[in-house]
Amino acid sequence: MLKILPGHVSNLIAAGEVVQRPASVVKELMENAVDAGAAEISVSIKDSGRTLIQVSDNGCGMSREDAVLAFERHATSKINEIEDLEQLGTFGFRGEALASIASVSEVTLRTRRAEDETGTEVKISESKVNSVNQIATPQGSIFSVRNIFYNIPARRKFLKSDAAEYRQILAEFTRIAITRPDLHFHFTNNGVEVYNLPPANLRLRIQSILGRELGKELVEISVDTTIVKIKGYIGKPEDARKTPGNQYFFANGRFFRSPYFQKALLKAYDNLIQEGHLPSFFVFFEAEQSRIDVNIHPAKTEVKFEDDYAIFDILHSAVRESLGRNSFMPSIDFDQEGAPEIPKVKSGYWVPPPKIDYDPLFNPFFEEGKFNREADRSWEPIKDSGAIFQEEHIVQKPVLQVGSRYIATTIKSGLIIIDIIRAWERILFERYIKSLTMESADIQKVLFPAQLNLSEAQKSVVDEKSARILQFGFDIRRSENGEYLLTGIPDSFSGEIERVDKLADTLINILPEGRGDIGAEVRERIASTLSSAGARQKSGTLSHLEARGLVDALFACTEPANSPSGYPVFSLLSVEEIEGRMSV
Ligand SMILES: Nc1ncnc2c1ncn2[C@@H]1O[C@H](COP(=O)(O)OP(=O)(O)O)[C@@H](O)[C@H]1O
Ligand SMILES: [Mg+2]
Incomplete structure (x- = not known):
């Protein structure tokens, strides 16, 4: 037997598509406010939207009839004809959002048009209009959506952690606020103003x-x-x-x-x-x-x-x-014409000439017993990659600088050309991995805590996962005035204080994705971010001693052949190849 679904049920089904989580409500209400021609839009949420989502605007407002009609399915003022579908200039057009929202929450709408003296208040829950009153209210509309999914416990249970839902809401808010820099937006979370964004240009x-x-x-x-x-x-x-x-x-x-x-x-x-x-x-x-x-x-x-x-x-x-x-492209270096097949140039232009402040005798990792041998095992040398360097002690050979990006030296079987930046990446990467794998991440207090420039979403990650962050040796605290300060870093990073921003940033960005034990992954990501940032900072010309130090340090690595991201670090031009080139 066929049955026509009661309106309420079909609304619920549609709601499943439109309203997936509190953030969907924020999105729909903000879009409606923009469509209504508002110049100023305020979003206020409580408990990540579970308790309350309120969006108010100073747009066109609605008449008493429209205020009630707006919650009917397929009620929309934005489309009349099929042709209109092709000329859509507004966000909404399906007339589904308000009906869907009203089927899964308790909604109060207060609205007034400019031409009306009094406004209207509509209260609605489970798609039933509970009351319509004449009230005094500013021009525009105020939608208050309470207790989302109160009537669908399964849905309510399905919601993620407060912090995760909050980040979703921030993401929706951000998208709309970015598309309309010409409008004034406010965002308030649990009574605290998080954003006040007066009209600006896009970059601002x-x-x-x-x-x-x-x-x-x-x-x-x-x-x-x-x-x-x-x-x-x-x-x-x-x-x-x-x-x-x-x-x-x-x-x-x-x-x-x-x-x-x-x-x-x-x-x-x-x-x-x-x-x-x-x-x-x-x-x-x-x-x-x-x-x-x-x-x-x-x-x-x-x-x-x-x-x-x-x-x-x-x-x-x-x-x-x-x-x-903006000069990020590699420039064409004619010097390289006819040169041996060296690794693909990642860039030859924007990388400043490397300067190396390297002490060849300093190796913090050779201190016996200080490292976690278990963890070290994954960094055993790949036998073959290092093999050619065992044939003699490479450091004693002269080292030449070739262009700004390469150094060359000889070994018995030929000429070896090393990409300086990638070599640095490899060296730093292994250094960082080792220090991050140490048994206990000893935290060192920093003398001058660095203020971290975190986005609102990142702050919520820190609030939620500060204990986890501490396990990696980073101590990030919220100061009384709401700033986030890096007060402790892993002991082994004390020399890297200039780059802590990058560090903390990486850590904070990785954490929300990771499930279970993400230790190894986090360590690798931190190490690779830091090493690529660090390698680029090495600038200036290499002295002969520095160049030799670099070669030495590279071949002390367990995997000297590849950069952390998998690019070749050096290229070998064998004696046979040279002979081949010389023959007629
Ligand atoms: N903030 C608002 N200001 C004025 N009118 C609104 C506002 N929000 C919704 N409306 C009216 O309610 C109608 C239904 O809204 P909605 O269900 O989101 O559908 P749609 O946006 O697809 O038209 C809109 O077409 C509009 O006429
Ligand atoms: Mg809409």
Whole structure:
């Protein structure tokens, strides 16, 4: 027997698609506020949205009839005709959000239009209007959504930790606040104002949400074609990270995900960033509405462009052009023509000439008994890679500097060319891994605690996982005025204090993803981030002694042949090969 579902039940089903978690409510209400033409939008949440989500705006407001009608399914003021679907300039258009929200929570709406003297208050729960009152209220709308999923215990149980839900909410807030830097946004968490974002330009808006540091790392992209306009900012290659974080695509102001376009963008960074790393990006596409289909997914984070292929290429070349303009591209070094096949140049231009302050006799890891032998075992030398260096003591040979990036020295079987930066990465990487694997991470108090520039989401990670962070030897504390200070670092890092920012950042970004024992993974990530940052900081010209020290330290490594990210560190030009080249 067929039955028509009661309205309430079909609303619940739709709600499953639209309202997955408190963050979905924040997103829908904020989008409605933007659509209503508000200049100022305030979001306030309690208990990560479980208890209360309130969004108020000074937009157009609603009449008494509309205020009630707004909660009906498929009630929307934004679309009348099929043709309208093609010309959509607003976030909403399905008329599903409010109906869905009202089916899984207790909603109060207070609203007034500019032309009305009094406003309306509508109370609704389980899709039933409980009361409609005439009230005094400012122009605009205030939606208060209480006790989300109170009527679906399974759903409520399914919610993640407070901190995780909070980060989701922040993510939705951030996306909308970034698309509309021209609007004033407020964000309040448990009564504490977290953001007050007056109208600004895009770069400033990004900075004030995601941190001043990030803003400095961005370069502009901009291209204008008949198919699409692309504008925004992309991160510098050296600031790419292994953990996803600030990757934003917007199509006509709407956030979307696109592995396809991401590929186009990443392709432009080829050889500039390490395998598996992601740069930050904030890329805005603008195209005629009729060329974009946003209607393919209820949660609406997928967008389809009519001219996908062309846009792929346009995006790729826009990014490439911007990276080139900002001198991140390798320059062509004619010196290398006809040279032996040396490892692919990652970059020859933006890396400052290396200076090495290396003491060849200093090796902190040779202190007997100080290390965890168990853990060391995974770093046993790969037999073959080091084999060629056992044939003689390489340090005694002269070392030549070749260009700014390489040094060369001879061994019995030929000439060996070493990539200085990668060699440093390898040396530092092994040094860091060893110190991080030490039995007890001895924490050393720092004399001048460094203030960490954390985003709101990162702060919540620190609050949630400070004990875990401590296990890695980092002591991060919240000061009385809400600043986050790094007060202790692993003993072995005392010489690296300038880079603690990067360190803490890496740690904080890795932690939320990890499940179970992530010790080894965290150690590797920290070590590889630090070593690539550290290697780039070594600048200046190598003295002869320094160059020899570098060679020595490299071949004291357990895996000298490859950089931590898998690139070759050196290349051997054998006597036979030289002979081959010389023969006619
Ligand atoms: N903040 C608001 N200010 C004015 N009108 C609003 C607001 N929020 C919702 N509405 C009205 O309620 C209708 C239904 O909203 P919603 O369920 O989100 O559907 P949609 O946004 O898809 O139209 C909207 O079309 C709009 O007319
Ligand atoms: Mg809507």
